[in-house]
Amino acid sequence: VSSGVTTSTRERILHAAIHLFQARGYHAVGVNEILERADAPKGSLYHHFPNGKGEIAREAIAWLAGTVSKMIEDGFARGKSPGSVLVKVAHGMAGWLEQSQWREGSLIASMAQESVPDDPAIHEAVRAAYDCWRTAMKRELIARGTPTATAGALSSLGVACLEGGLILARVDQSNKPLVQAAEQVAVLMDGSG
Amino acid sequence: VSSGVTTSTRERILHAAIHLFQARGYHAVGVNEILERADAPKGSLYHHFPNGKGEIAREAIAWLAGTVSKMIEDGFARGKSPGSVLVKVAHGMAGWLEQSQWREGSLIASMAQESVPDDPAIHEAVRAAYDCWRTAMKRELIARGTPTATAGALSSLGVACLEGGLILARVDQSNKPLVQAAEQVAVLMDGSG
Amino acid sequence: VSSGVTTSTRERILHAAIHLFQARGYHAVGVNEILERADAPKGSLYHHFPNGKGEIAREAIAWLAGTVSKMIEDGFARGKSPGSVLVKVAHGMAGWLEQSQWREGSLIASMAQESVPDDPAIHEAVRAAYDCWRTAMKRELIARGTPTATAGALSSLGVACLEGGLILARVDQSNKPLVQAAEQVAVLMDGSG
Amino acid sequence: VSSGVTTSTRERILHAAIHLFQARGYHAVGVNEILERADAPKGSLYHHFPNGKGEIAREAIAWLAGTVSKMIEDGFARGKSPGSVLVKVAHGMAGWLEQSQWREGSLIASMAQESVPDDPAIHEAVRAAYDCWRTAMKRELIARGTPTATAGALSSLGVACLEGGLILARVDQSNKPLVQAAEQVAVLMDGSG
DNA sequence: ACGTGCGGGACTACCCGTTCCT
DNA sequence: AGGAACGGGTAGTCCCGCACGT
Numbered sequence: 001v002s003s004g005v006t007t008s009t010r011e012r013i014l015h016a017a018i019h020l021f022q023a024r025g026y027h028a029v030g031v032n033e034i035l036e037r038a039d040a041p042k043g044s045l046y047h048h049f050p051n052g053k054g055e056i057a058r059e060a061i062a063w064l065a066g067t068v069s070k071m072i073e074d075g076f077a078r079g080k081s082p083g084s085v086l087v088k089v090a091h092g093m094a095g096w097l098e099q100s101q102w103r104e105g106s107l108i109a110s111m112a113q114e115s116v117p118d119d120p121a122i123h124e125a126v127r128a129a130y131d132c133w134r135t136a137m138k139r140e141l142i143a144r145g146t147p148t149a150t151a152g153a154l155s156s157l158g159v160a161c162l163e164g165g166l167i168l169a170r171v172d173q174s175n176k177p178l179v180q181a182a183e184q185v186a187v188l189m190d191g192s193g
Numbered sequence: 194v195s196s197g198v199t200t201s202t203r204e205r206i207l208h209a210a211i212h213l214f215q216a217r218g219y220h221a222v223g224v225n226e227i228l229e230r231a232d233a234p235k236g237s238l239y240h241h242f243p244n245g246k247g248e249i250a251r252e253a254i255a256w257l258a259g260t261v262s263k264m265i266e267d268g269f270a271r272g273k274s275p276g277s278v279l280v281k282v283a284h285g286m287a288g289w290l291e292q293s294q295w296r297e298g299s300l301i302a303s304m305a306q307e308s309v310p311d312d313p314a315i316h317e318a319v320r321a322a323y324d325c326w327r328t329a330m331k332r333e334l335i336a337r338g339t340p341t342a343t344a345g346a347l348s349s350l351g352v353a354c355l356e357g358g359l360i361l362a363r364v365d366q367s368n369k370p371l372v373q374a375a376e377q378v379a380v381l382m383d384g385s386g
Numbered sequence: 387v388s389s390g391v392t393t394s395t396r397e398r399i400l401h402a403a404i405h406l407f408q409a410r411g412y413h414a415v416g417v418n419e420i421l422e423r424a425d426a427p428k429g430s431l432y433h434h435f436p437n438g439k440g441e442i443a444r445e446a447i448a449w450l451a452g453t454v455s456k457m458i459e460d461g462f463a464r465g466k467s468p469g470s471v472l473v474k475v476a477h478g479m480a481g482w483l484e485q486s487q488w489r490e491g492s493l494i495a496s497m498a499q500e501s502v503p504d505d506p507a508i509h510e511a512v513r514a515a516y517d518c519w520r521t522a523m524k525r526e527l528i529a530r531g532t533p534t535a536t537a538g539a540l541s542s543l544g545v546a547c548l549e550g551g552l553i554l555a556r557v558d559q560s561n562k563p564l565v566q567a568a569e570q571v572a573v574l575m576d577g578s579g
Numbered sequence: 580v581s582s583g584v585t586t587s588t589r590e591r592i593l594h595a596a597i598h599l600f601q602a603r604g605y606h607a608v609g610v611n612e613i614l615e616r617a618d619a620p621k622g623s624l625y626h627h628f629p630n631g632k633g634e635i636a637r638e639a640i641a642w643l644a645g646t647v648s649k650m651i652e653d654g655f656a657r658g659k660s661p662g663s664v665l666v667k668v669a670h671g672m673a674g675w676l677e678q679s680q681w682r683e684g685s686l687i688a689s690m691a692q693e694s695v696p697d698d699p700a701i702h703e704a705v706r707a708a709y710d711c712w713r714t715a716m717k718r719e720l721i722a723r724g725t726p727t728a729t730a731g732a733l734s735s736l737g738v739a740c741l742e743g744g745l746i747l748a749r750v751d752q753s754n755k756p757l758v759q760a761a762e763q764v765a766v767l768m769d770g771s772g
Numbered sequence: 773a774c775g776t777g778c779g780g781g782a783c784t785a786c787c788c789g790t791t792c793c794t
Numbered sequence: 795a796g797g798a799a800c801g802g803g804t805a806g807t808c809c810c811g812c813a814c815g816t
Contacts, residue, residue, distance in 0.1 A: 009774085025307040027220035031809060043775050045810095052809065103310055109360050110306040114218040116364065117296055127364050153373045156361060157354060160374045164357025167302050168349060171309065171320050180346045181353040184381065202799075224785060234800045236787085241798090245786065395795090411693040413606035417789060429796040431789095438789065489696055495746050499689040500604040502750065503682055513750050539759045542747060543740060546760045550743025553688050554735060557695065557706050566732045567739045574763065588778080610805060620780040621806085627778090631806065775816080781808100788803065794796085 010048040012038040018060045022104035026057055026114045057111060058125045064107055065129030068092075072136045082140050083186030086158050090182030093166055094175035102173040106166040134159050141189065154189050161185045203241040205231040211253045215297035219250055219307045250304060251318045257300050258322030261285075265329045275333050276379030279351050283375030286359055287368035295366040299359040326352050334382065347382050354378045396434040398424040404446045408490035412443055412500045443497060444511045450493055451515030454478075458522045468526050469572030472544050476568030479552055480561035488559040492552040519545050527575065540575050547571045589627040591617040597639045601683035605636055605693045636690060637704045643686055644708030647671075651715045661719050662765030665737050669761030672745060673754035681752040685745040712738050720768065733768050740764045 016038035020029040031053055035042055049055040071092055075085035097105050108129050115122040134155045141151035165178035209231035213222040224246055228238055242248040264285055268278035290298050301322050308315040327348045334344035358371035402424035406415040417439055421428055435441040457478055461471035483491050494515050501508040520541045527537035551564035595616035599608040610632055614624055628634040650671055654664035676684050687708050694701040713734045720730035744757035 024310055025218065025220065027218065028307055028311075030807075032807085041775055041777095042810095043777085047774060106306055109302065109357075112360050112364050113299055113303040114221055114307070117217055118221070123364070130361060130364060153377060156370045157374045157377050160354050160357030160361050160370060161350060162357065163360050164302075164353030164355065165350075167305050167356050168323060168353050171305050171316070171323060177349045177353060181350045184346060184350050188377065188381070223783075225783085235802080236790095236800050237798075239785095239787065410696055411604065411606065413604065414693055414697075416787075418787085427796050428790095428798095432791075433795060492692055495688065495743075496692040498746050498750050499685055500607055500693070503603050504607070509750070516747060516750055539763060542756045543760045543763050546740050546743030546747050546756060547736065548743065549746050550688075550739030550741065553691050553742050554709060554739050557691050557702070557709060563735045563739060567736045570732060570736050570767065574767070609803080611803090621782085622780050622808095622810095623778070625806070773816100776814085777812105778814100779812080780810085783808070784806080786804075786806105788801100790800080792797105792799075794798100 009038070009040050009044050013040050013045060013048060014056065014059055014063065017056045018063060018107065019100075019104060021057065021060055021110065022107040023100070025110045026053075054115075054119055054122065057115065058121055061108055061111055061122065061125040061129060065125070065132060068129075069132050069136065072133060076136065076140050081190045082137050082144070082154075082158075083188075083190035085140075086137070086162070086189065087179070087182045087186050090162060090165065090179050093162065094169065094178050097166070097169055097175060097178070102170050105170050106163060109163045109167065130159055133162075137189075154185075158182075158185050158189065202231070202233050202237050206233050206238060206241060207249065207252055207256065210249045211256060211300065212293075212297060214250065214253055214303065215300040216293070218303045219246075247308075247312055247315060250308065251314055254301055254304055254315065254318040254322055258318075258325060261322075262325050262329065265326060269329065269333050274383045275330050275337070275347075275351075276381075276383035278333075279330070279355070279382065280372070280375045280379050283355060283358065283372050286355065287362065287371050290359070290362055290368060290371070295363050298363050299356060302356045302360065323352055326355075330382075339382075347378075351375075351378050351382065395424070395426050395430050399426055399431060399434060400442065400445055400449065403442045404449060404493065405486075405490060407443065407446055407496065408493045409486070411496045412439075440501075440505055440508060443501065444507055447494055447497055447508065447511040447515055451511075451518060454515075455518050455522065458519060462522065462526050467576045468523050468530070468540075468544075469574075469576035471526075472523070472548070472575065473565070473568045473572050476548060476551065476565050479548065480555065480564050483552070483555055483561060483564070488556050491556050492549065495549045495553065516545055519548075523575075540571075544568075544571055544575065588617070588619050588623050592619055592624060592627060593635065593638055593642065596635045597642060597686065598679075598683060600636065600639055600689065601686040602679070604689045605632075633694075633698055633701060636694065637700055640687055640690055640701065640704040640708060644704075644711060647708075648711050648715065651712060655715065655719050660769045661716050661723070661733075661737075662767075662769035664719075665716070665741070665768065666758070666761045666765050669741060669744065669758050672741065673748065673757050676745070676748055676754060676757070681749050684749050685742060688742045688746065709738055712741075716768075733764075737761075737764055737768065 013034060017029070017034045020034055020037060023029075031045060032042075034056070035045060045056075046052065049059075068089060071089050072085055075088055076082075080088070093105070108126055111122055112126045116126060134152075137155035137158055138151045141154055142148055146154065161181040161184075162178070165181035168177035168181075169175055206227060210222070210227045213227055213230060216222075224238060225235075227249070228235060238249075239245065242252075261282060264282050265278055268281055269275075273281070286298070301319055304315055305319045309319060327345075330348035330351055331344045334347060335341055339347065354374040354377075355371070358374035361370035361374075362368055399420060403415070403420045406420055406423065409415075417431060418428075420442070421431060431442075432438065435445075454475060457475050458471055461474055462468075466474070479491070494512055497508055498512045502512060520538075523541035523544055524537045527540060528534055532540065547567040547570075548564070551567035554563035554567075555561055592613060596608070596613045599613055599616065602608075610621075610624060613635070614621060624635075625631065628638075647668060650668050651664055654667055655661075659667070672684070687705055690701055691705045695705060713731075716734035716737055717730045720733055721727055725733065740760040740763075741757070744760035747756035747760075748754055
C-alpha cells in the first residue's frame with residue numbers, strides 16, 4: 001500500500017488513486033483529488049491513462065491483487081500451510097488497516113460493488129483478482145491431499161472471510177474480526193489436510 | 194427486497210433507493226434516478242426525507258438490516274440451530290441475488306465502504322446492523338453451551354462469511370460462494386455446540 | 387419593526403417576513419424560513435396571502451412605509467420643523483439598526499433594487515413609500531415659505547440621504563453616517579425656510 | 580459599465596455579471612444567466628472564478644468601485660473642487676442609469692444589503708469601496724481648508740446622497756433625484772471651503 | 773514525450789415558490 | 795387550515811478534450 005522508491009508521475013498518480021479508492025471507493029473520489037494528492041497536473045492524467053479514471057481503477061485493482069497474490073505465493077514457496085498463509089495475509093491486511101487508522105481497506109470489494117455492474121473491464125479485473133487468490137490456495141490444498149471439491153469450497157471461504165473480515169474490521173475499527181475470521185478458517189483448512 | 198402492498202410515495206422512494214443502492218452503491222446512484230424509478234416528483238423526496246440522500250441511505254440500511262434480523266430471530270424462535278440459521282440467511286440472500294440476476298446485493302457492505310468515512314450517521318447504521326446480527330447469533334451460541342469467546346468469534350465469522358460470500362457471489366454470478374461459505378461455517382457453529 | 391400585541395397567524399407571518407427581508411433582502415429569504423420564524427404551517431401562507439411571497443413583500447413595504455410616514459406626520463402635527471423631523475426619523479431608523487446589531491435595515495431600498503425590475507406591484511409600493519415621505523416634507527417646506535422647486539429638491543435630498551445613510555450605517559455598523567447625513571441636510575432645510 | 584475591447588472569457592463573464600447584478604441584485608441572478616449572457620460554458624466560470632458566484636461578485640464590486648474612484652481622482656487631479664467632482668460623479672452614474680433605461684444601477688448598495696450579512700468578503704469589498712470614495716473626498720476637503728470633522732461628515736454625506744439618489748433615480752426612472760441631491764450637497768462642500 | 777491552460781457541458785444534491793386535496 | 799405533491803430552479807463539480815508550449 002505504500003509507494004516504492006520511484007516517483008514517476010505515473011506511479012504517483014496510481015498510488016494516490018489506490019489510497020483514495022481504498023478510503024472512499026470509486027465514485028466518491030474525483031480525478032482532481034487524485035491529481036492533487038499526486039501533485040500532478042491535469043494533463044498528465046490523460047497522458048498516462050488515456051482511458052481516464054476507469055483505467056486507473058483497473059490498474060489499482062491489479063496492483064493490489066498482485067501484492068496480495070505475492071504474499072500468498074511467497075508463503076507457499078516457503079512451504080507454509082494454506083491455513084497459515086491465510087492468517088499471514090489477514091495480518092498483512094490488518095497492518096494496512098491499522099496504518100491508515102481503519103480508513104483505507106478493501107479496495108477490491110469496493111470496486112466489485114460499485115463498478116462491476118457498469119464496467120466489464122473492472123468486473124474482469126476484480127474477478128481475476130479473486131480467482132488468482134482462490135486458485136493459489138486451492139492448488140496448494142489439493143497438493144496437500146484435500147479432495148478437489150473440498151479444496152474449492154475452502155479456498156472460496158478463505159477469500160470470503162478475508163473480504164468480509166476486512167469490512168467488519170473497518171466498521172469496528174479493530175483488526176479482530178479480520179484476524180479471528182482467518183484463524184478460524186485456517187483451522188478448517190489445515191485440519192482437513 | 195421486494196416492496197409490499199402499500200405504495201405511499203415515501204415507501205416507493207425508499208424501495209427504489211434500496212434497489213438502486215444495492216445494485217450500484219451510494220455515490221453511483223443519483224437522487225434523480227431514485228425519483229424516476231419511484232415515479233415521484235423531486236419535491237416529494239425532500240418532503241419525506243428532509244436530510245436528503247443520506248437519510249434515505251440510513252433508512253435503507255435499517256430496512257435491510259431489519260429484514261435480515263427478522264430472518265435470524267425467526268429461525269431461533271423456531272428452535273433452529275445457529276448453523277442452520279446462518280445457512281437459511283445465506284439462502285435468503287442468494288435468492289435476492291438470483292432474482293436480480295446478481296445485479297443487486299450487499300447494500301450494507303457497500304455503504305460501509307463508501308459512506309462510513311464521511312458520514313457518522315451511516316457508519317452508525319452499518320455498525321448497528323452488523324452488531325444486531327452478530328449479537329443474535331452469539332446469544333444463541335452461548336445459550337447452547339458454546340464458550341463466550343468462541344461464540345463471539347464464530348458469530349463474527351458468520352457475518353464476515355455472509356458479507357464476503359455475497360461479494361464473491363456477485364462477482365462470480367453464482368450463489369455457490371455464498372452458500373458454501375455459510376455451510377462450512379455452519380458446521381463449525383453447530384459442531385462446537 | 388417590533389411586533390404588536392396581536393399574534394394572529396397573519397400578523398406573525400408578516401412580521402417574520404419584515405424582519406427577514408430587512409436582514410437579507412427579498413430573494414435571499416425563503417418562504418419556509420418565514421414560516422418557520424412565524425411558527426406557521428405552510429398552508430397558512432397561501433391562505434392569508436393568496437398571491438404568495440410577492441404579496442407579503444408588498445405588505446411589508448406598506449407597513450414599513452406607513453410606520454415612517456406616521457413618524458413624519460406626527461412631527462409636523464406637533465409643529466416641528468422639517469429639518470428636525472428628518473433628524474428624528476434618522477434617529478428612529480438608527481434605533482432599529484442598533485437593536486438588530488446593524489443586521490436589519492433598509493427594506494425598502496432593498497426591495498427597490500431587487501424586485502423593482504421584475505414586479506410592477508412592488509415597484510409601485512416602493513414608489514408610493516418614497517413619494518409619501520417626500521410629499522409630506524415638501525408640503526411642510528412650502529408651508530413654511532420655501533419656494534416650490536427648492537422644496538422639491540430638498541425633500542428628495544432628505545429621502546436620498548436617509549436611504550443612503552442607512553446603507554452606509556449598516557456597512558460601517560455605526561449610526562454616524564445616517565445621523566450625520568440627516569443633520570447636515572436638516573440645516574439646509576431649516577436654514578432655507 | 581460597458582466592456583472594453585478585450586473579450587477574454589474571464590472578462591466577458593465579469594462584465595455580464597456586472598450588468599446583471601446591477602439590474603437585479605445578487606440573489607436574483609443565477610450563474611447560468613451570467614454564463615448565457617457571457618456566452619461561456621460552465622466549466623469556464625469555475626476555472627476563472629474557483630470560488631464561484633461570490634468571487635465574481637467581489638470582483639464586480641471592485642471593478643465598479645475602481646471605476647468611480649478613478650472618476651473622483653481624475654477630477655481632483657485636474658484641480659476640480661470636491662463639490663464639482665461630486666456632481667460629475669452623479670452625472671456619470673446618471674448616464675449609466677439612462678443608458679440602461681434605469682434598469683441597471685447601484686450594484687454596490689445592492690450587494691451591501693443582500694450579501695453583507697452572509698459573506699464577510701463581500702462586506703469587506705463594499706466597505707472598501709465606500710471608504711475609498713469617502714477618503715478621497717475628505718482628503719481634498721481638508722486640503723482646501725475644511726475642518727477635519729466637517730470634512731468627514733461632508734464626504735460621508737456625499738456618498739450617502741449618491742447611493743440614496745441612485746435608488747430614488749431608479750424608482751422614479753429619472754436622473755433628477757440623483758443629480759439634484761449631488762448639486763445640493765456640492766453647495767455645502769464648496770461653500771464650506 | 774510531457775505538461776498545461778482553458779474550455780465544455782452534462783450531471784450532482786438540494787431547495788424553491790406554488791398548488792392540490794383533504 | 796394543513797400536509798403532500800410538484801417540477802423547475804439553485805450553485806457547484808464531474809470527467810474529459812482540445813490546442814498550445816515546451
